Amino acid sequence: xxxxxxxxxxxxxxxxxxxxxxxxxxxxxxxxxxxxxxxxxxxxxxxxxxxxxxxxxxxxxxxxxxxxxxxxxxxxxxxxxxxxxxxxxxxxxxxxxxxxxxxxxxxxxxxxxxxxxxxxx
Amino acid sequence: xxxxxxxxxxxxxxxxxxxxxxxxxxxxxxxxxxxxxxxxxxxxxxxxxxxxxxxxxxxxxxxxxxxxxxxxxxxxxxxxxxxxxxxxxxxxxxxxxxxxxxxxxxxx
Numbered sequence: 001x002x003x004x005x006x007x008x009x010x011x012x013x014x015x016x017x018x019x020x021x022x023x024x025x026x027x028x029x030x031x032x033x034x035x036x037x038x039x040x041x042x043x044x045x046x047x048x049x050x051x052x053x054x055x056x057x058x059x060x061x062x063x064x065x066x067x068x069x070x071x072x073x074x075x076x077x078x079x080x081x082x083x084x085x086x087x088x089x090x091x092x093x094x095x096x097x098x099x100x101x102x103x104x105x106x107x108x109x110x111x112x113x114x115x116x117x118x119x120x121x
Numbered sequence: 122x123x124x125x126x127x128x129x130x131x132x133x134x135x136x137x138x139x140x141x142x143x144x145x146x147x148x149x150x151x152x153x154x155x156x157x158x159x160x161x162x163x164x165x166x167x168x169x170x171x172x173x174x175x176x177x178x179x180x181x182x183x184x185x186x187x188x189x190x191x192x193x194x195x196x197x198x199x200x201x202x203x204x205x206x207x208x209x210x211x212x213x214x215x216x217x218x219x220x221x222x223x224x225x226x227x228x229x
Contacts, residue, residue, distance in 0.1 A: 035218075045166065045209055045220040061217050095165055105213040107156040109168035109177060 002026040004034075004096050004112035011118045017084040020115045022096030029077040030054040033099035035108055036070060036081045038092040048094075051079055052103050086119045093117075123148050123212050125221035133229040140197040142224045144210035149190045154214035157186055157195045160223075161206045169208075170195065200226075 007021040022034060036048040049060035051070040058070050069082045083090060093114040100106015124147040134140055144155070153173040158166035168177040170186035173193055183198040197204055205228050210221040 037220075044222045045211075047218050047220070059216070097166075100213075105152075105154055105218075107168055107171040107177075107211070107213060108158075108166075109171075111165035111167070114165050 002098070002110055004098060004110060006094075006096060006112040006115045009116040009118070011120065012086050014087055014119055014121055016086050016119075017082055018086060018117050019080055019082040020094050020096075020117070021078050021080050022112050023076065023078045024098070025077065027098075030074060031102060033102055033104075033106075034070075034072075034079040035097045035099055036068075037095045037097055037108070037111075039095070039114075040089075040092040043092075048081070050099065053079060054102055057103070083117075086117075088119050091117065091119045122217050123150065123215055123219050125210050125212055125219055127208075127210060127221035127224045129224060130222070131225045131227060133227050134200055135229045136200050136202055138200050140195075140200055140204070140226055142195040142197075142208055142226070144188075144193040144195070144221050146191045146193070146212060148215075150193075150212050150214045151190070152214050153189055154212060155186075155188075155193050156211045156213065157184075158209045158211060159204075159206050160209065161203075166209060197226075202228075 003025050005023045030053045035050045051058045072079045096112040097108035126145045128143045155173045157170040160166045174186045185196045207223045207225050
């Protein structure tokens with residue numbers, strides 16, 4: 001079945017960077033975009049950016065421009081999201097989610113299980 | 122960007138009752154590119170509805186979506202105990218893609 005499996009929880013100090021992975025299985029990796037969405041505790045969903053795993057093309061929400069980098073390794077069907085200059089405001093669960101196709105608008109399905117990133121001194 | 126406003130913020134109902142959740146967009150979602158997700162505590166969101174009214178694979182037919190342009194509705198015809206969760210709408214018509222703030226459906 002189609003599945004996205006994310007890396008485990010992280011604890012980081014303010015100013016550090018974090019890199020979260022998302023491994024895809026059950027479908028052809030290069031035929032669907034991967035998106036990243038985060039959720040602070042008790043809060044709603046916030047889209048961060050996307051990647052086209054075929055071309056490597058990316059797009060980022062304006063809020064995270066310059067601070068987020070999405071990359072991929074096609075040999076292991078994995079997409080990465082790296083967020084730098086962390087503050088306590090970045091404490092959240094980070095999700096990857098498959099898009100509808102490549103570079104086309106669409107719903108997100110399925111989602112990874114989420115990765116908790118805690119930023120604390 | 123398109124702002125999605127969900128109402129009510131919290132809805133208290135009993136199993137067996139009908140739930141009606143609203144999602145209003147600040148601009149027209151011209152292609153009906155609107156989805157609904159369910160999120161249970163400690164779980165990732167799960168796709169229920171795409172294209173405003175198309176149920177995702179495996180979603181029970183008690184869930185239905187309707188609406189167009191700026192007003193969309195998710196209806197759960199007869200609530201089951203497992204339906205009590207938080208529901209989000211999501212527009213993917215224009216960039217950046219955006220989510221509503223959620224409606225919490227709680228047991229009365």
